Amino acid sequence: MQSEWLSLGLFVASVFLYASKAGSHKGWFSVILTLCGIYVLLNAILLACNYFTGEGITDAVLYTVTSSLSGAGISKYLLPAGGLLLALVAIFLFLAWLLRLRKLRHYSPLWSLAALVLAVASIGTTPAYQQVSGLVKSQLASGDSDFYTHYKEPTKTLRPGKRPNLIYIYAESLERTYFDREAFPDLAPELNAIKDHSLDFSNTEQLPGTDYTIAGMVASQCGIPLFAPFDGNASSALSTFYPHNICLGDILKAAGYQNYFLQGASLRFAGKDTFLSSHGFQHLYGFDELKSLVKEPSYRNDWGWYDDTLLELVYDKYVELTAKGEPFSLFALTVDTHHPDGFISRGCSRRSYDFDGKPNKSFAAVSCSQQLIAALIEKIKRTPGFKNTIIVVSSDHLAMNNTAYKYLNQHDRRDLFFMLRGDQPDSKIMAAKRSTLDNGATVLDAMGGDNFIGLGRSSLSATSLSTSYLNLREKITQWKPNVIKLWNLPKTISDYQIDTEQNTLSFAGVNFRLPLLLAVKKDKIEPHFDVYLSDSLKKQLSNFPADEKFVWIDRCYKMGNIWNRQLATDTRYCIANGQLNAGVQISPIAEGVSQGRVSMPAANDADNARYQKVQQQLRIADSDLKYPGDKILFWLPGLPDAVASVSGLSPTESWGRWSDANLQPDVRIRFQQPLPPRFSLTIEARAFGENIRKPVTISVGSASKTVMLSDDVESVTLTLDNPDGASEIVFTPPSPTYTNEGFSDGSPARKLGIGLVSLQVSALEESAAAQ
Numbered sequence: 001m002q003s004e005w006l007s008l009g010l011f012v013a014s015v016f017l018y019a020s021k022a023g024s025h026k027g028w029f030s031v032i033l034t035l036c037g038i039y040v041l042l043n044a045i046l047l048a049c050n051y052f053t054g055e056g057i058t059d060a061v062l063y064t065v066t067s068s069l070s071g072a073g074i075s076k077y078l079l080p081a082g083g084l085l086l087a088l089v090a091i092f093l094f095l096a097w098l099l100r101l102r103k104l105r106h107y108s109p110l111w112s113l114a115a116l117v118l119a120v121a122s123i124g125t126t127p128a129y130q131q132v133s134g135l136v137k138s139q140l141a142s143g144d145s146d147f148y149t150h151y152k153e154p155t156k157t158l159r160p161g162k163r164p165n166l167i168y169i170y171a172e173s174l175e176r177t178y179f180d181r182e183a184f185p186d187l188a189p190e191l192n193a194i195k196d197h198s199l200d201f202s203n204t205e206q207l208p209g210t211d212y213t214i215a216g217m218v219a220s221q222c223g224i225p226l227f228a229p230f231d232g233n234a235s236s237a238l239s240t241f242y243p244h245n246i247c248l249g250d251i252l253k254a255a256g257y258q259n260y261f262l263q264g265a266s267l268r269f270a271g272k273d274t275f276l277s278s279h280g281f282q283h284l285y286g287f288d289e290l291k292s293l294v295k296e297p298s299y300r301n302d303w304g305w306y307d308d309t310l311l312e313l314v315y316d317k318y319v320e321l322t323a324k325g326e327p328f329s330l331f332a333l334t335v336d337t338h339h340p341d342g343f344i345s346r347g348c349s350r351r352s353y354d355f356d357g358k359p360n361k362s363f364a365a366v367s368c369s370q371q372l373i374a375a376l377i378e379k380i381k382r383t384p385g386f387k388n389t390i391i392v393v394s395s396d397h398l399a400m401n402n403t404a405y406k407y408l409n410q411h412d413r414r415d416l417f418f419m420l421r422g423d424q425p426d427s428k429i430m431a432a433k434r435s436t437l438d439n440g441a442t443v444l445d446a447m448g449g450d451n452f453i454g455l456g457r458s459s460l461s462a463t464s465l466s467t468s469y470l471n472l473r474e475k476i477t478q479w480k481p482n483v484i485k486l487w488n489l490p491k492t493i494s495d496y497q498i499d500t501e502q503n504t505l506s507f508a509g510v511n512f513r514l515p516l517l518l519a520v521k522k523d524k525i526e527p528h529f530d531v532y533l534s535d536s537l538k539k540q541l542s543n544f545p546a547d548e549k550f551v552w553i554d555r556c557y558k559m560g561n562i563w564n565r566q567l568a569t570d571t572r573y574c575i576a577n578g579q580l581n582a583g584v585q586i587s588p589i590a591e592g593v594s595q596g597r598v599s600m601p602a603a604n605d606a607d608n609a610r611y612q613k614v615q616q617q618l619r620i621a622d623s624d625l626k627y628p629g630d631k632i633l634f635w636l637p638g639l640p641d642a643v644a645s646v647s648g649l650s651p652t653e654s655w656g657r658w659s660d661a662n663l664q665p666d667v668r669i670r671f672q673q674p675l676p677p678r679f680s681l682t683i684e685a686r687a688f689g690e691n692i693r694k695p696v697t698i699s700v701g702s703a704s705k706t707v708m709l710s711d712d713v714e715s716v717t718l719t720l721d722n723p724d725g726a727s728e729i730v731f732t733p734p735s736p737t738y739t740n741e742g743f744s745d746g747s748p749a750r751k752l753g754i755g756l757v758s759l760q761v762s763a764l765e766e767s768a769a770a771q
Contacts, residue, residue: 223454
């Protein structure tokens with residue numbers, strides 16, 4: 001807090017000194033305004049990150065932004081994000097006005113310099129700068145040599161004897177603090193009662209790199225924190241996840257277990273599907289995979305299926321697997337307690353909770369979700385299979401910045417972790433200091449395996465590193481480079497294999513998902529991925545130094561507009577390599593599996609003018625691309641040279657584009673020049689939902705015709721008159737239909753009408769038209 005006030009004081013002093021003492025000078029004004037803008041932007045980023053994490057700019061932010069956000073329930077954050085953006089613009093304009101409020105005739109270099117020094121100091125002392133610089137330093141550090149003294153790989157075996165089944169419930173943000181009866185009376189009575197008759201590990205701390213869902217899962221199963229490579233790398237774009245680590249799922253699979261994972265949200269979010277499939281899980285069920293099993297598809301929240309829906313399916317799967325008599329593990333992840341304020345399943349009776357004299361949505365979501373988890377456990381306990389079952393309930397991480405956050409922070413916060421064993425009805429509080437890194441090792445020990453995984457130690461028979469080190473948080477940060485090396489990213493590229501069906505590139509023993517951009521540095525390959533919220537690969541490539549070598553694998557049309565216009569409509573994959581200030585080789589990739597070798601072209605013709613030209617072309621948005629010909633191919637971004645714009649359409653998909661009445665009620669295609677007086681219009685199109693076999697109006701100026709489309713793509717040719725010399729064709733679907741089809745990420749429903757695949761206009765001569 002002191003740092004925040006100091007930083008703010010320096011910022012205000014800088015603005016005051018320049019506005020009142022320094023006078024008017026364009027150069028100084030630009031520098032001071034830029035520095036003040038950086039200060040505001042840093043604090044805005046800190047504010048936005050704190051809205052999610054409650055702890056500012058952390059590894060959680062770094063990983064999630066550079067990883068896949070597909071499947072995230074982002075709709076609740078759109079309004080705050082828009083408000084923050086508007087506030088930033090307003091603050092910047094206000095600063096510009098304020099700094100030039102007093103236009104003194106003579107400027108003072110001394111006061112200007114003083115204002116600059118204060119502005120720089122305000123940036124250097126802001127917590128945002130300190131957190132970002134801390135992350136960068138931790139990524140660039142060389143690591144600590146004692147990491148491998150503590151990092152231990154378990155064997156993939158279990159001791160002879162019974163093979164207990166495992167139910168492992170990750171309760172989203174459901175930390176142990178909520179279970180304090182004195183602090184939060186009657187908040188979680190059902191699950192508290194179960195916890196009281198379990199092995200309750202009451203002193204489970206949260207360490208760096210374990211403080212968000214996928215990181216908590218990695219920590220609890222692999223015994224390591226999740227630290228992602230820094231330079232824009234996203235683990236969701238890798239085909240493997242910590243490929244050489246042995247995790248709990250690997251051991252169970254090797255011991256003959258069938259491993260299941262169920263959650264209501266999308267599996268793609270943050271690379272959970274990649275992590276689980278890389279480490280022993282044969283059966284994964286997320287939002288899309290459960291669609292055919294849920295009883296009421298319209299009953300969902302921003303993230304996916306409610307907890308009552310999910311936990312009912314978990315119980316059904318438990319009954320099914322128990323009946324088979326083969327060993328299994330069944331992992332589940334709830335979502336109703338997700339920040340900022342959670343969701344209330346209709347299947348619980350606890351639907352509200354008052355705190356400080358007013359209703360609190362986050363507490364209500366906690367009370368509801370814990371009741372549903374407790375009900376699931378009670379049902380399992382009543383089955384014969386429970387005697388051979390271990391049930392684990394744990395939080396995935398401490399609660400982030402929700403509406404209960406300020407009340408939680410008034411207490412010593414700990415993660416939840418307790419265990420029920422059907423053959424041993426234990427009731428004991430285990431108060432030794434431990435961390436979520438120890439969860440997997442504890443479970444493995446209880447199931448007959450080793451008592452260690454990675455940095456984790458079993459709390460049943462070993463000593464946690466949290467007890468051995470008073471400064472374990474600092475040690476974890478020191479070990480970050482060691483942990484990052486576990487990704488085993490290659491240092492050079494030569495021979496490679498591409499599989500266009502699986503969308504993968506393989507080289508040096510590592511698989512990457514396509515599209516992909518590689519910066520080829522000395523003794524280092526730096527991958528860049530095209531993931532949600534990141535810049536496009538084109539934009540990322542435009543920021544490469546002029547002489548930096550690269551390999552880029554993407555759709556040919558994205559490269560064709562830059563280096564080879566003949567490929568501007570080619571949807572195949574191409575591989576390009578070279579450097580931006582010199583020659584670049586581009587080759588289409590054959591369908592299926594193919595091999596190749598990277599050979600960088602000579603850079604004898606390197607020049608800065610070429611670099612600047614290519615940079616400009618790379619920075620053209622896909623939607624602004626142009627390609628030759630007069631036929632619109634709606635599955636491609638951009639438009640033919642003759643077309644000025646299209647509006648009313650959803651983003652491109654592999655087959656074309658849907659109209660979306662949420663954007664506007666019709667689809668408008670505007671050409672650069674007026675359309676011919678008479679022309680034929682050939683379209684490949686289809687209809688959606690209530691629009692099938694209903695008249696779609698096609699208008700050109702005051703003239704119009706109708707066409708009826710099926711739900712399959714079909715080609716239709718019409719002759720249209722253009723008496724008004726119009727340059728626009730308008731399609732008006734009769735009954736746009738709301739749907740979430742194609743989405744599992746909490747995005748607002750679209751209102752679909754027709755799907756356009758291609759469109760072509762051909763002028764008709766008067767004699768031909770008369771015929």
